[in-house]
Amino acid sequence: MEKMHIGYDAKRLYSNSSGLGNYSRTLVRNMMTLFPDNEYSLFTTKKNPDLETSYFDHQANVIHYNGVLSGAWRTIRIAQKTNEMGLHLFHGLSNEIPLGLDIPAIVTIHDVIFKHLPTTYKPWDRWIYNQKTTIACNEADKIIAISQQTKRDLLQYYQIPEDKIEVVYQSVDPIFYVMESETTNIQHLQLPDKFMLTVGNLEERKNQLLILEAMGQIPKSERIPLVIVGKGKGYHQRMLEYIEQHQLHEWVHFVQDYLSTAELKSVYEAANMMIYPSSFEGFGLPVVEALLSRTPVITNRAASLPEAGGPDTCYLDVLEASHLAEAILKLTKDKKLCDHMAEKGYQYAMNEFHPNLLTRQLLKVYKDTIRLHE
Numbered sequence: 001m002e003k004m005h006i007g008y009d010a011k012r013l014y015s016n017s018s019g020l021g022n023y024s025r026t027l028v029r030n031m032m033t034l035f036p037d038n039e040y041s042l043f044t045t046k047k048n049p050d051l052e053t054s055y056f057d058h059q060a061n062v063i064h065y066n067g068v069l070s071g072a073w074r075t076i077r078i079a080q081k082t083n084e085m086g087l088h089l090f091h092g093l094s095n096e097i098p099l100g101l102d103i104p105a106i107v108t109i110h111d112v113i114f115k116h117l118p119t120t121y122k123p124w125d126r127w128i129y130n131q132k133t134t135i136a137c138n139e140a141d142k143i144i145a146i147s148q149q150t151k152r153d154l155l156q157y158y159q160i161p162e163d164k165i166e167v168v169y170q171s172v173d174p175i176f177y178v179m180e181s182e183t184t185n186i187q188h189l190q191l192p193d194k195f196m197l198t199v200g201n202l203e204e205r206k207n208q209l210l211i212l213e214a215m216g217q218i219p220k221s222e223r224i225p226l227v228i229v230g231k232g233k234g235y236h237q238r239m240l241e242y243i244e245q246h247q248l249h250e251w252v253h254f255v256q257d258y259l260s261t262a263e264l265k266s267v268y269e270a271a272n273m274m275i276y277p278s279s280f281e282g283f284g285l286p287v288v289e290a291l292l293s294r295t296p297v298i299t300n301r302a303a304s305l306p307e308a309g310g311p312d313t314c315y316l317d318v319l320e321a322s323h324l325a326e327a328i329l330k331l332t333k334d335k336k337l338c339d340h341m342a343e344k345g346y347q348y349a350m351n352e353f354h355p356n357l358l359t360r361q362l363l364k365v366y367k368d369t370i371r372l373h374e
Contacts, residue, residue, distance in 0.1 A: 003037050004366065007082050007090040009097065010042035010062075011074065014053055017258065018201075020094045020110065022285065023146075025053070026171050027093065030359040032059050033174075041085060043078050045070035052260070061085075075099055089366055096132045097139055104369045107140040109133060111282025112153045113205070116303075120205055134158065142369045144362070146170045146283045149304035166365050169307075170283045171358045173261045176292040177350070184262040186270070189255055192225040196328065197271035197295070199264070199286040200278070202232025202239065207277040207300075209239055213321035214328060216246050222329060224272060229255045229264070268293035273331050273338070276305070277319055284308035288353055291345035296338045298327050310348035312341050 013024035032040055040060040047053070047064055056062065063081060065073045079100040082090055090097065092107040114121045114129045121129070137143055137158055143165045145151040151167050154160045200206045211226060228239075243252050259267070268274065274290035276299040287308040290297050299305045301315035309315070314327050331338055 003039070004088045004370070005039040005041065005086060006031070006366065007041045007043060007078075007085075007087045009074065009078070009090075009092045009094065010044040010056070011046055012094045013042065013056065014044045015046035015048045017048075022173065023108070023110070023170055024093045025056075026173050026355075027359075027362070028056065028060070029174070030171055030355045031362070034356065034359050035363060041087065043074070043081070045074055089370055091366075092136060092140070095129075096136045099135075099139065101139070104142075104373045105140045106142045106144060106365065106369055107136040108144045108146065109137070109150055109154060110146050111150055111280075112157055113280050113282065115153065115157050116280050117205060120203075140164075141372055142166060142365055144168050144365060147304035147307050149307065150282050166361075168361050168365065169353055169358055170285060170288075171353060171355045172285065172288055172292060174355060175261050175265055176289055177354065184260070184266040186263055186266045189263075189267070191227055191253060191267070191270060194272050195225045195227045195253070195270075197227050197229065197267065197274045197290075198276060199229045199268075199274065199289070200276070202228070202230050202236040204235055205279050206230075207279060207319060208235075209242060210277045210319060210321055210324055211275050212239060212242050212246070212248060212252070214324035215248060215251060217321055217325040218329060222332060223251060224332060225251050225253060226275075227253045227255060227267070227271065229259065229267060231256050264289070265293055268295050271295050273298060273328070275324070275328070276300070277316060277324060278302075278305065279319065281305055281308075287313070288349050291349035292353075294342040294346045296331055296341040297345065298324070298331070310345060310352070312344035312348065314341065 008028055012020035042056060042060050043063045045065050075098055078098040083102055087103055089104045090101055095109055097105050097107045114126045118126055137160055145154060145165050145167050148167055151165050154165055155162060198208055198211055202208055215223060243249060268290050273296045276287055278300055280303045282304060284305045287297050287299055297309055298314045299309055300319055301317050316323050
């Protein structure tokens, strides 16, 4: 088949500013860029005008339903629309697909963290996530896992036949693969000249408090500030209380306003190191973004994070403040080591996560899935 008509569940593409939204926008944009002869249709019940989504409005057929019972439309009506429109394949980008599809169907499963860390989720949410994952895995012809870790989890918790699962890593926004002569101006953020960086939602699983605890164990004469890019509620408040109790105000800088992808890349590039002490990740996108920005990374040796970080990242075998403080000091004092990590990490990320490689892998999964129906 030379030309395909591919449909996507684009709700997250149009409504999520990070996470599943980034995955959706990057994947679809890469497909459109590398394979422009195909036809692409995006199905969504939401459109957030604040996101950089106008590109898709001009490059794809956008089916936007904003009526009542939008959940039912996504679950049932999309299947009827795909039949009417003559699609060759449908790809659910965020852990679910419509019911009743008569065409080849693929679903991306990002993680099953609710299985590993159940106490961090409400019981109702765990039930919903488990139901959606079960149904999607059963209904789909093929499952894309965004890491080997997620594939192992699907085999363990859902007894999926191994040949039904394909690992295609998550790609990063194309801007991260271009070394621009001038970085985007971020002077308005008023960042320190030297700083450590952490990026991600402020929540217990991400362990940003651990970085604050580690800072307290580093002598002031050897300490550099921490920039935290991310939002949160309860956990953010806990961090503010810790900063107050331990007099860390002058050492911690929060960036909670929306950053464009170009601005975020410039923040990565300006950082001396990026710290990502998450307990568990389905992939670990900030790790790859930092590597592509030639910034050394300290992260946890757990779940998918070694897949994202590669062999030259600094890994914590134990998530304890003393271990993190030791790693921070090591990188702070050893510029030669940092330069080595930056260059090797960049090469690893370019080789493993380049959009050309990952998008061609994805296209092969599409074609193989269609052949299953022939």
